[in-house]
Amino acid sequence: MEFTGIIMKGYSGFYYVLDEQQQVWECSLRGKFRLKKQTFLPGDKVSCTKIDEYAKKGVIEEVLPRRSQLDRPLVANVDQVVIVMALAHPVPDFRLLDRMLIMARKHQVSPVLCLNKADLVEPGQASTCQKSYEKTGYPVLLTSTVKNWGLEKLKELMKDKITVFAGPSGVGKSSLLNSLQAGLTLVTGEISAKISRGKHTTRHVQLMVFSVGGLLVDTPGFSKLSLPQELKREELISYYPDFLEFHHLCRFKTCLHREEPECRVREAVEKGLLDEGRYRRYLEIIAEVVAEERRY
Numbered sequence: 661m662e663f664t665g666i667i668m669k670g671y672s673g674f675y676y677v678l679d680e681q682q683q684v685w686e687c688s689l690r691g692k693f694r695l696k697k698q699t700f701l702p703g704d705k706v707s708c709t710k711i712d713e714y715a716k717k718g719v720i721e722e723v724l725p726r727r728s729q730l731d732r733p734l735v736a737n738v739d740q741v742v743i744v745m746a747l748a749h750p751v752p753d754f755r756l757l758d759r760m761l762i763m764a765r766k767h768q769v770s771p772v773l774c775l776n777k778a779d780l781v782e783p784g785q786a787s788t789c790q791k792s793y794e795k796t797g798y799p800v801l802l803t804s805t806v807k808n809w810g811l812e813k814l815k816e817l818m819k820d821k822i823t824v825f826a827g828p829s830g831v832g833k834s835s836l837l838n839s840l841q842a843g844l845t846l847v848t849g850e851i852s853a854k855i856s857r858g859k860h861t862t863r864h865v866q867l868m869v870f871s872v873g874g875l876l877v878d879t880p881g882f883s884k885l886s887l888p889q890e891l892k893r894e895e896l897i898s899y900y901p902d903f904l905e906f907h908h909l910c911r912f913k914t915c916l917h918r919e920e921p922e923c924r925v926r927e928a929v930e931k932g933l934l935d936e937g938r939y940r941r942y943l944e945i946i947a948e949v950v951a952e953e954r955r956y
């Protein structure tokens with residue numbers, strides 16, 4: 661008997677495959693895969709054969725083509741990444757955020773920006789931040805797991821999709837997931853406390869079932885992200901959907917929006933139509949891209 665399913669996790673030689681009836685099967689690989697050095701990632705769609713119906717054991721026969729592959733975390737077929745930043749505690753890392761937006765687009769995964777801990781800042785501060793990123797066209801939510809703000813909206817966006825939660829440590833990723841999915845008990849808390857609890861922190865990448873439909877991935881969080889390899893200076897603008905309408909009006913088609921005359925992007929920043937901080941970070945990134953090009 662054959663069935664298709666999604667790999668939820670791999671663990672010591674076995675793969676745990678969720679079938680369409682929401683049952684998990686412990687599957688091993690046919691020897692031929694080991695020879696072919698084929699990789700199997702969480703999120704991969706596979707076809708399997710049942711070996712033991714009662715004990716829910718099976719064998720993976722084939723991996724179906726991957727739609728996308730994220731590197732951090734290493735997961736296949738991710739539909740969207742919820743980029744979580746805390747508005748305070750820790751202060752938002754907009755440099756990291758802008759890089760994560762670039763990375764998401766590079767991997768053809770749609771980003772959702774979640775500005776969490778909205779309960780810790782003045783409403784005005786939260787909405788200023790929200791408005792400046794809404795110009796990208798990506799959904800930007802203000803959330804609080806303490807006040808239950810924005811969670812219904814986030815839930816709606818996650819329905820029937822494979823969603824990865826990413827962002828720095830301590831911003832509330834695990835807390836959000838615990839609030840969104842009844843029964844989840846991911847470890848949350850201050851960073852130092854989590855390290856001492858060691859074993860229970862998110863190490864293996866694992867997909868979890870979202871009961872309204874869809875799958876979730878929590879990640880341990882990271883603080884640094886490099887730019888995509890071989891990113892060209894003229895390409896960078898395509899990662900800034902908020903800048904594009906102005907870019908098209910610049911005097912020079914090749915405008916990098918630095919010192920060029922009649923730069924409409926720079927003008928838009930001066931007029932307050934684009935966020936100044938985001939523009940300054942763009943200048944840092946373009947400088948990095950140019951420096952990187954020169955190395956080759």
Ligand SMILES: Nc1nc2c(ncn2[C@@H]2O[C@H](COP(=O)(O)OP(=O)(O)O)[C@@H](O)[C@H]2O)c(=O)[nH]1
Binds near residue numbers: 777778805806830
């Ligand atoms: N005030 C406030 N604290 C929060 C919120 N969400 C999470 N926290 C706290 O922030 C800390 C880190 O949360 P955690 O979910 O472990 O962050 P993670 O490292 O991104 O998974 C914990 O102490 C949480 O209780 C929120 O919306 N408001």
Ligand SMILES: [Mg+2]
Binds near residue numbers: 848
């Ligand atoms: Mg966490």
Ligand SMILES: [Zn+2]
Binds near residue numbers: 916917918
């Ligand atoms: Zn320009």
